Amino acid sequence: MDKVQLEKYKQLILKKREELLKELDYLKDSGLNSSVKDVSGEHSAYAFHMADQGTDTMEREQQYMFASREGNYLYHLNMALERIEKGDFGVCVSCGKDINPERLEAVPHARLCIKCKSREEITKR
Numbered sequence: 001m002d003k004v005q006l007e008k009y010k011q012l013i014l015k016k017r018e019e020l021l022k023e024l025d026y027l028k029d030s031g032l033n034s035s036v037k038d039v040s041g042e043h044s045a046y047a048f049h050m051a052d053q054g055t056d057t058m059e060r061e062q063q064y065m066f067a068s069r070e071g072n073y074l075y076h077l078n079m080a081l082e083r084i085e086k087g088d089f090g091v092c093v094s095c096g097k098d099i100n101p102e103r104l105e106a107v108p109h110a111r112l113c114i115k116c117k118s119r120e121e122i123t124k125r
């Protein structure tokens with residue numbers, strides 16, 4: 001993939017990432033605690049414990065992020081940015097072929113080509 005294309009996807013991902021971060025901020029302000037509790041039952045006890053110790057909130061935030069759907073998405077966007085830096089962006093991690101540009105435009109953080117993705121979904125069922 002040439003640099004111009006890479007740059008285009010990079011901008012696309014950065015934009016999505018920015019929107020997502022805003023959304024996460026919003027979630028944080030609007031009672032994120034309750035939504036996280038749904039994911040891991042014991043979270044509130046954990047949060048209190050952490051607060052008592054006055055431990056690094058960053059770490060707690062990361063816990064939130066990974067517990068939520070948005071956080072998961074953010075993780076994938078970050079990984080895609082990393083792949084752009086490393087130069088293996090747009091290549092299917094499963095079969096090593098180029099991922100269809102149309103697919104990348106719709107899902108810039110895609111790691112699998114359509115073939116492998118659908119195979120993966122069939123296996124999951």
Ligand SMILES: [Zn+2]
Nearest residue numbers: 092095113116
């Ligand atoms: Zn593939």
